[in-house]
Amino acid sequence: RTRPERVAADKGYSSRKIRAYLRRRGIKSAIPERLDQINGRLSRGESLCHLDRAAYRRRNLVERCFNKLKQNKALATRYDKRARHYQAMVALACLRLWLP
Template identity: 85%
Template sequence: MARIRIERCGPGRPRTRPELVAADKGYSSKKIRAYLRGRGIKAAIPERIDQINGRIRRGESRCRLNRAAYRRRNVVERCFNRLKHNKALATRYDKRARHYQALVTLACLRLWLP
């Protein structure tokens, strides 16, 4: 989250705090939700069934899920699936992070350019 940079249309430094984060159930821990809440970022993350059962047992209310924002997450997931058509990208043969980053950049360019 610390490396996020959202470019502005005009002059000024990039934003480092998105308005909303959409993630799957794997990112629904208390620590992540507390971090997002502390930075004032809305979360569209569904709760796992064990978290729901714990909240019911303790008498707490469930976290609200912005379903419309969560549905838009599939655009990103489909992009990842298309990127993984490159076998080296899907299996991660590269040992160094910068080589893998270069491969991701090349795969994105192949998707973007006709």
């Protein structure tokens, strides 16, 4: 596939433009709404957006994994300028996470 089946993002990406773009492309979204958007929908008499909580929880799992990888200083600051060197550092950081 050239496009994802679903996009999971935090509240910072909750906007009408982003949701409309995803709908046009046929991509489902798992983006919670901000409180001001919820209040605006309720005042206009619209229904609230459905949030797939299971997909949003999986997003949190990925975010925690990135956080653990970024604890490696060479990855966080990207000392290696060549892509293959950086990819090797990512592989080493993953090995350090998976090995006891």
